[in-house]
Amino acid sequence: MTLLEFNGPGLNEEQWKTVRTVATQLKPHQALWLSGYFAGLADAGRPDAAHLLPAGLDPAPVAAAAPVRTLTILYGSETGNGKGVATRLAEAARAAGFAPVLADMADYKPRRLKEEQDLLIVASTHGEGAPPTSAAGFFEFVESRKAPKLEGLRYAVLALGDSTYEFFCGAGRRIDERLAELGAERLHPRIDCDVDYDDPAAGWIETAVGLLAPPRAVAATPAASLAVSAATAYDKRNPFPAIVIENLALTGRGSSKETRHIELSLEGSGLSFAPGDALGIVPRNDPALVESLLSALDLSGAEPLTLKGEATTLSEALGGVLEITAATPRFLDQWAEVTGSTELKDLTGDARSAFLRENHVIDIVRRFPVRGVDAAALAAGLRPLQPRLYSIASSATTVPDEVHLTVSTVQYALNGEERFGVASGQFSRRAAPETVLPVYVQENPRFRLPAGDAPIIMIGAGTGVAPYRAFLQEREAQGADGRAWLFFGERNFDSDFLYQTEWQGFLKDGVLSRMNVAFSRDGAQKTYVQHRLQEEARDVYAWLEEGAHLYVCGDGAKLAPDVHRALLTIVTEQSGRGKAAAEEYLAALQESRRYQIDVY
Template identity: 35%
Template structure:
């Protein structure tokens, strides 16, 4: 049964004397109206902790829902929105991914650690890449004694810091064993996606559905050899840098990132240049002008007459960072194992094919039985509801299906009684229907109540998961009215935004709310932990 809310609010929730601007008061009135429309529980549905968080204990309350931390906005727009805010907030604005955990923090605590000087590494925001690094470096200049621009590498076999449980931090990886890969799509697909499995019996780690899997990959051998040939130095040549001696091949394969080319490399080449014009050009590239699209080899080939020493080159390169993947298995269904769902990334720039470092490591280079350094990144507010009778709605196109496969495995093993609805989409049904047989089995056994699919490249108009949501909007609104939790996993830039817009449209169409009230209702779902996102 749908609950209809008026499109205007005759009686404000907040009194006029409340210490808020008219805009803030209007938003909060809509927010609490949204709360009242969710499931009849009203504001009482919030716990005291949630209420405290909403009204003073979180960045959202403190900063008008932190619009400057919306990862769908360009960095220039985020920085403009954050102008005049304290340094930690402006540092958060520079970070491109909301609380993905890849840096080992959440964005707020990473920004605070940088601003307080407790963390010296400016390049931990992997989703933000070079533009985030540059902005953090600029902001850190306000501190006087700026944090370091590069992070020390985590070495294979190095002892973990005493306070870090091994296997639960990027700085304290644990050993796992690669077991297998199998391709999920047909050869006719435009994509190459693999189901990957690891043995965790040596790692001593545990995980839950919703957690992420961190992995330290190796760089492609062909790329390492090409750099060695360009330098004219054997890969076995020992190079002492950063307080340790390793072969050049070891540095380039296991320790240093080779894509993208870091600003420090262009700065090093500028120091090597004798021609004033070339020196000026490289100096501008070191500041980000015209440097996009270069990896380390491309930068070296673009200036072949400049030959930095291997020591200086190694010093200029960024450390090879781990990558995070959503886990696509439940430990209760797969004890001692973990699985991932990985798109292999390959693309061409000029005459060279470039490779996604971790995706091609997992999709091609790592072999059965190989040891791999891994860690578990515990989920930040992304997991199954505590009550197994709670309905769940899952939206996961492409590899976004990963955590929902884990959810369904878990709900099947635990015999959870709550209904489950999955929206899955990809390009073509015949070649890109991941885990089709498993999903059909989940339906037969009752773990999956409803499956809605969308195929964007099949005959007829392009259809996406948000289109399927709108088509079945009345039922979706009814599920939410009955207390369902809503989950989304996948691309943050477009898909996640489109799905949230579709959900707002559904609330307008099937609850009689105006757009402001619908958006406030979605904000209330998020505050209650009933709208959870794992986006990247």
């Protein structure tokens, strides 16, 4: 007998039929809410409770309970960190007896804010103080004149960000200040978290849940039990040791950049992914950089160190635990304290930001040396080394037990030395076949192929083409007949036409219907994908009118805004309805998830 076959204590056949009918129509989060709702009705002992229950179900009379406030948890997440924290927050609230509604800002109707009573928000910041792309509409409404007054609403905000950016936790700060302006009561002060957010987030969750009104007791129910799904054994906290199968240069001789194709084995991992998802890589720092840092500090690396209760050595911590490349405000403050340097202490505003951009940790240590510094004092200024996310460039249906990546090597000169990105440098120089790399899958439900054979338009530049390789592999494996159109941009045709042979094969087989390319450095005038879009304006608009799904992947600072402006121009001109109508048209595409963006 399954949980759904057990008819519960005292329910007759008609009552149980009603319960089963309702239960099979609910989503997991709705079932959880309803379980708390029914428990609340039972606790309240209200005389009018009967008419609120499904027909045939009567609440048992019990002692009255104090009214409880509704609780909604909203998150805005770019890479999944915000969603993960919000999910843990919801779990903590349920464990405390609440029945929270958990929602992505992208799916939440902001006009409902005036109906909320208690609101907990987890807001990630994208780039220079912006909200996540998927949460842009929510922020636009809340910060507009349309936003309602929110007297009676209690709220708290947990902000996630990266202190290497000037507008650290800008999105969280904006929503926190705006809710206060609208008359809401701040339940708990905002906490701004850097990339090592686990501990402060856990403390905020505990405090915020504790400050909520005492909940009604929520009994465990079959629906609640069924809503809990088993998590994979391998995740961000417990990555899978994947073996490098292949590591090839995609760019040709004479290219001004390096882009690599990486294949990793997931055999035995149990990890699954869908086209559009990302792979998290847990990198290690360059051993040469570790040695340079130890030499500049006159340390051996054998110095003992304790990090989060774990005993290690300084050398191991610098190699794979701490971020030792980009300098942060935290490191600058700590090093100013260690060295006593008035020059460092006096850095403020734009001068401080410029100094951090122009100097890595190694540069600061060399310029302001302290011989034999205490290992703990050094570590106190360094953040934990963070995973790097890469769009998956393969379909699990086509190549099971493998995952493919398209990685552009970050390489540049700084202070007279060649510098590399942490993870991309590892791929470029220290990830030969048989190398083991810790990995995990980061789901991206907001970048998905449509069901069936709906037409798709894919726009990407450079490594932004990676998920489209996965899309087309998946469509070919599934035998989908839908039309597909790819717009691809890079620097030079001869050296940078990534996966050229594969695209030609997809075109020949009909998996890819059309392809337009833009190589910006091949002509006297630079041409980008947005220019190719505008050249095909009539057909692009026709595809959209025929139900095409639109995808943009690549640089968030340039590509996505430029493409959006081009699309706005296309819709304005082709529809003949004006710019305001065109903006509404694209907004409607985004709301219906026919216009999806994945940027970095």
